[in-house]
Amino acid sequence: MLTYIVFLPLVGAAVCMFVPKQLVRGVALLTTVATFLLTLGLIGPFVGAGSADAAGLFDIFGSKYGEKMHFVQRADWIVGDNFTIEYFVGLDGLNMPLVVLTSFVSLLACLASWNFDSWKVNKGAKGYFALFLLLETGMLGTFVALDFFLFYIFWEIMLLPMYFLIGVWGGPRKEYAAIKFFLFTLAGSVLMLVGLVAMYFYSAEAVLQNPALATSYRPDVGVLTTGTFDLIELASNQAIQTYFNAENTYFLAEGIKFAPLMFMFLLIGFAVKLPSFPVHTWLPDAHVEAPTPISMILAGVLLKMGGYGFLRLCYPIFPSGGHAWAYFLAVIGVISILYGALCAMAQTDFKKLVAYSSVSHMGYVLLGVAVMTEAGVQGAMFQMIAHGISSPMCFFLVGVIYDRAHHREINRFGGLWLTMPKYGTMATIGFFASLGLPGMCGFIGELWVLLGVFAARETFDWAVPMAILAAAGVILTAGYILWLIQRVYLGPEKQEYAGYPEANGREMLILVPFAALCVLFGILPKQMLFDYTNGTLNLIVKTMATAPAKFGAMAGM
């Protein structure tokens, strides 16, 4: 099932190359609709997961991280002389919502591309939709891959399509934006490649040193005797965990501890995608230059890969690394929140403002996972999904007005609500959701993260001041969003924009589902998301808490 979902868009992409030009967007839409419907089927096994059984266990998630994966498919892919790289995909509460989100945003982004012919750069529709679908395959694959090598391949497969989508169909500074995006992402992922190689050899060493503990989570394997790329194995095998997180496992030279360094290698790659300060600078450029649907994908899905990577790779495999870097990461998270918000406030370009608001919002994700409490991690997850809904909506709102006005200067707008009342209403919902108004999706995520940070005050004495600073970010967010709404949508109607047509049926078709979800997630957070994810997230937190060694930070932090 997962395999079909992942590769269906690839098939669509191939079909796109061979059908006449007029049919291409139809094929793309059909593919994304089919993919979305298929991913809805993935929710099935998770329904009812919120109610614990008599023993207080959430049976659907198992009692240990990685014990219960759904829709698992595995096959030997590359067989070496003493290792196997597998094609291994599976779902748990961590990636299921993200897979559904991906296909959902892709579908709406495909709809948003429907007016491709009226774009400024409208050559090569075949290429555009084929790359779009290839990108979707890459995104879905990254979320479902449970073998590190497979994960890395999918992670990198996303790069080339994205480069071309921004670089060919983007705005005036597209070349700069595209190569900057590529460079930053690759910079992160090459270090991940070092991690990929190092983790294999260190896991081989681990099971060699301590065969007594090396019982695999897979009954058919029994005791593990070789190194592995299996992400679940790496996180759950006691021998590997003990060796990876030991005080005296060194990398590169005596004294450089393995876990914190590897944690950092992986984290840099994910922090670039997230993006967190100080590696966020590619994001505003990429967003401003990218065409609207690509901005939607970028904000709605690609940024989530960072948060997903933290929770799938960094923390379960190197919990002691998480302890070592907790303060550092929390600081980076808070800086992202505040700095992103302040930058957003200073922008005059509509799209750049939304881009910086993403930096600010994703700061909560980093902060939430950094404190390693249940509420923090749950909040981070919720924030990812909430942002995955509200942010593409905001980008599409910008796109709608840009299609009409052909500029994005905030200060030149005004009174749009009067001109386009339906659009104005949608815009208000979207931006309020982004603001974090209670009752909207953005609120729950931020609140949960803050609660999680407070909850960590026993472990970390810096938790309370950090939470207070992060809470100040909420005020800044309210500031720039309210100011934005005031400048663009409120005020007297301007002559310049008087004749603008109301949002048409296609545009409403995109906006209404987003708006509905914004509200639904805001008022039914448990039924919409927490029930499906918390089981897995709590298990991950439990894994972190039982880290074999919790040593202090490197470099005295």
Add this chain to the structure above:
Amino acid sequence: MHSLLADLELSWYPTLTELGWFAPELALVGTIVVILVAPLILGRSALRSARIAFVGALVTLLLACNLVGQVSTGGLSGLAPEAAAGMLILDKLTILVKVIIMLFLAGVTALWVLGSSAKEEFGEEFFVLMLGSALGMSLMTSTLNLLMIAVAIEAASLPSYSIVAFDKRNRKSAEAALKYVVFGGISAAIMLYGISLIYGMYHTLNVVAIGEGLARDLAAGTNTVLIGMSLFCVLGGIMFKIAAVPFHFWCPDVFEGAKIEVTTWLSVASKAAALVLLLRLVDAFGNGALAAGESILTYNGLAWGIGILAVISCTWGNFAAYRQNNVKRLLAFSSIAHAGYMMMLGAVFTLPGSSTSGKPMAALLLYLIMYAIMNLGAFTVAAIVSWQTKSEDVSAFSGLGRRAPWLAVPMVCCLASLVGLPPFGGFIAKYWLLLALGSKSAETTLGTLYWFLIIMAVVNTLISLFFYFRIIRAMFLSDDQQPEFRPPFFGTAMANLCAVLLVLFGVVMLNGPKDLAYRYASDLYMPARYLTKQVDSSDAALVATEPTPEVGVATAGGAR
């Protein structure tokens, strides 16, 4: 009372079987003769000599494949008396490298037919020289004797000088050839000097025996300065062929000045042969150390030296490429960088007989296969574009995505593969290279060096992104409204074939090339004396515990 006849019997003759082992080389020589003789009978025709060369390359390839069955554990040494064992050798490795070189030769010949056959008058001479250098390269891969190494390098170099200067009306070409000759001559002289020093110390030219002596001396701490100097001289000669920094100065000028077919040829074949030779030397030194009963760590300094030069090569190559506007120069620096990646493997010593013995060599072979494919594809597109636009600048590519999409798309695949991005073959090759480096990190104290090399290799991937993407950017992101054109069918087909192979080897058929490389990199030739040594060496335990079937064949007699 010795009769003349008895004397003759005492002296050594090659047997027919032994000659059969070197049928590929003989076939190359035969092809050269045919190309030279054909014009005398049939009149001059450039195209005909290209055809003969093409057929000759394929025949050589088939003959090489035909030898696979005859090679046993430890390889064979032929065409030399027992005392000079290792002068010319035949093992699986030489066969595969010859196959790669011959396939590449066929590809380059096809490229030449596409681009130059119409206007070239001296086809015969050109192909005699091409095949001559191919002969030298295949000899380079099949020897463990210092003298033969020197001869083979010269045999590969001298024709190369001439084919670089082949376009004699082109000033740049002449200048490049002169630079190449001067540089090559000096390197050869230095190399011979190093060889004479080594011969003076150990009274042998056999590399394994030398490795034995070196290990003893290094362990005892005697003669270290002399050893360091002589090794530098000898390896310098090889690195000249690899074009590793600091022996690379000829490379950009030669690549720019030579015809693009020649550039293609030199960028892969001569480097491939030299890199295989380098790794074989390192391997032989490692065997020698074990034979002398010393630890492989006596060669610590050599590993660091090769590793550091490799890192400098790829870093320098990648940074210098960024400033180039000429595509051929750009790809020249790219080839310096790739040589650097591959040279990193030279820092990994292999313990003979252990399952990992094939690893660095296997990674090198895999890399060479992928590198040959992606370079052939990239150069084919570059050649077609330069013939079409009469310009070799990056700007000639602008708008190619619109003007000739069937050239631009395979070019993207080849360039992304050169960067080392999945899902292309270049990534798989680089990944196996990293694994080979990492595989020894836990066993020896050289671990720091190996992890350092791994980190530098991936950092260089990032640096290289810049300049490869300048071409991609020109092709798709900028457009100067030049007219569309129809590329020649066969050239397009070749480029697309390369791209398809890269995707296939990068995603679907990952195991095929890798298994091939592993199978052919094992059981390297070792003189019989050293084959028995390894079993009772201190590493016998390691040999015995490694659970692979391939090793089983190699060591079954002694270890189990």
